Amino acid sequence: MNPEYRLSRIKSIISWVIAWFLAIFALFVALLPFFFMVLNSFKDKFEMLTKGVFEFPDKFYVENYTEVLTGNFWHYFLNSVIVLGVSLVLLLAISAFASYPLSRFNFRLGKPIYAIIVACMSIPVHVTLIPIFKMTQNMGIYDSIWALIGPNVALGIPISVFILTSFMKEIPREIEESAEIDGCGKIGMFFRIIMPMAKPGLSTLAIYNGVNMWNEFIFAYSLTQSSANRTLPLAIWEYQGQYTMNTPMIMAVLVLTALPMIILFIFASDRLVKGMTAGAVKG
Amino acid sequence: MKKKSEALALQRNKETNRVAFLFLIPVAVLLILYIFYPIIDAFRISTLKWNGISPNTTFIGLDNWIKLIHDPHFWSAFKNNIIVMILSICVQIPLGLAMATFVEYAGKKSKLFKIVWFIPMLMSSVAIGFLFQYALATNGGIISSVSSLFGGGNIDLLGNPDTALFTVIGVIAWQFTPFYMVYCVAAYTNISTDLYEAAQLDGVNKRTYFAHIALPLLAPSLKSAAILSMVGSLKYFDLIYVMTGGGPGTSTELMSTYMYKMSFAKFNMGYGSTIASGMFLVITIISLLTMRLLNGKGEEK
């Protein structure tokens, strides 16, 4: 065998071994806190305090889960799902609309508008609290889950447009030009060419914004007041008091809150993989 | 002939503008209502002496702004933000890229990795704050236990003003790196697979392919990632508020936590809004400048 080839082969094997080793290490680092979150959700409150967070429970204390699941959990869950579904669809559609002219057109206002949208990313969230509260009151949707959709969508726009524009810019010109020759208009182009090509970007956005909206807390508590209109992140209130908190119960709520997102991510990342063609599979 | 093509170009131009306008309306409406209006309001309030709740306000002109410029707390918070920013960019993006590259090269077997690696991003800040509070405890925490095993003794990470900020930055990186992984995975899918196949036919090995073909093609996405990370770190709030509340003392205070306390706990909405407006200006300037810088470089190439 060619020695040079052998050397490179050995090198390649060594680097793969190192890469796998590091990858598995990272796997533990990413998983351990989640594991302990699950573990502590099966402890009794006093047991957690006496034995510490990192020990196994004596017996798996399922009562935390039964109590959470027989409470208001499903109601909050439904609210969260509705808010997430509506906000996410609106956000993705609106951001895609805006990113299309910003990335593919050559028009005079393009650059200044893009700069303004980027500037909008810099807004500190807490500044918007009082104005949005006032607006929500005036629109008459205060204390309803619909109040949460506006801020969810609007505050997601700057980052989403920013990401999507950069993804859409990468789509090769030639595809567009050939479609243009076939007599495809600007609007047709958007739906037939750009949207399908932007799928990886859209799924990244869906994941990122989906997680943010699912865990969104600030607007959920300032724009609603009755427990009928609460979303999941507010569910932990029921176990968090002035001087104490029932940590295992909170962990149970948080595990149950994270699970749907994990399932959704598995599904969404599958779509991401489908966008990825032969190259990855062969590698 | 010439006239006809000119007319055609004009018509196309018209169509471009009309479509652009149509597609930008929804964004414009939402941004004006939910972002322009609040930020303009913040600038207005920054000229007032106001406790945030009283119907009575006093106009004090630029007094708050003068105070802000001379406020050592604001500038030390700004410095902390810059530290968060630099370390976040230097840690999260390379790690995210490395993870994405691994996922990309290792193929189907790596699906599990991608899912598990993403989990930190899915955990709420409350849970992360709580678990790391225990994991980082001076006595009995994970880091201390490992250090004691090697004879290093217990380490006080969160209670020591010299290390607290870096410790929280580590936890922030733990939470956000997965986002950059997903981002880079998506960027990889944009690279045409023909390129990889062609490179393989030419006998180019993976390392060369990565350095000379993939990386330059990923560069625009990485630049955007850097901007995202920059803006995100400069207005960061969550885990600092949950884990240290800006302490010990004020050693981990960020612009946003300082602004939040001023507006909502210390009843000084006028000055709180000044901090917020100042933040807005500073972040916008920094991010637009960086964008120009990065893009300028790209064009030279």
Place this chain on the structure above:
Amino acid sequence: MKKRLLRFAAIALSVMMIVSLAGCGSKGKSSSGGGDADKTITFWNIGAEGVNKVLLSYPVELFNEQSDSGYEVEFVATQNDSYKEKLVVAMSSGECPDMYTSWSGGPMNEYIESGFAQPLDDLYEKYGLTDRLMEAGIAQSTYDGKIYAVPTYNISVAGTYYNKEMFEKYGLEVPKTISELEAVCAKLKENGITPFALANSTKWTGSMYFQLLAARYGGLEPFQAAVDGSGSFEDESFVYAGEKIQEWVEKGWFPEGVNSLSEDDGQGRQLLYQDKAAMDLIGSWYTGTLKSDSEEFYEKVGWFPFPAVDGKEDNLPIALGTVGDQFISFNCEGDKLDAAFELATYFSSEEAKAKDIENGYLPPTPDVATLVDDPISQQVLSTIADATAVQLWYDQYLPPAVADAHLNTCQELFGLTTTPEKANEVLQAAMQEYLDEK
């Protein structure tokens, strides 16, 4: 075509402006209550969980059953951490709820000065509440000579909870003076026990040591003088407090990494449960907390008031804490105010008092001592009965900006990253800034 685009933009912009301006103009039409706003009293509070929820919602149930005022109460509970912010956001838009709870002190004064609380002297008279509540509780509800709030269900003063078994094991006596306390600590430390189970990332926990040391050394006068501007936080009693704290930190009498431990996450009392620490200086709501964690452990626990500085025993009867935590203030008028106030009186009804005591809390009523049989609660109450004054916690009493400065400097004292003189200088500067702006 460019013109047309511009015109479009101009029209769109002005439409949006009108929409948002019209929005601002119609302020005050809607009420945060919802439903039949006129006959509904909106009551904001922190009763989102556990004991707080029970004790705040029970009197509301009583009111809804028994009152013939014709009003209904809408009970809006928010978790503690976000509560103050939620109030600011609502008040800022003029949408203050009809009644709401607060911790009294600095923030309550802001609410009053901004016109979100009604003076209640006449209603106190009408419902005979003056006799049903402790004087100290009413004093903490008073601002500028008028009563603005009703104290509810939680007397809490700072004191030291300790592990009786551990004291017995090492032959220790309950200390009466600081030097005795120091001897106890030294002995505990020798035996590998951390004397104080303090978790100070929460900041207000360590602040209790500072407040008590200062009060035991110089009485309350230095503090009151510093607050009204005639004195200063650079007074020797505050220096004494800072020096003692740092001396104790250096001797290792607080847990390692004290500033990183979180009281909210239970990292303080965890040290008690694990027999790693012997004492915990904290508010007397801990009785309820410890009991609800474990009745068995509670059997082992004793209590003593923070000891006197040697030679300054006169200052021993000063208590520190809150007499009737969660003070209800009112933002409504006429019949509605009357009905809302009637609801507040249910907090000191016999049924409500019994409920409080059952849950380990002490209602601020003069007869509470006769209702309690728990020995620690008895001790707490006799401490209050003998007290010459009950000072509200600094962090609640001080103007919020000064309170923040106090909490930060105090935490730095525990971290040994500042000197007592420097810390007090910073605190005094914050106080001075407040006084100047006033």
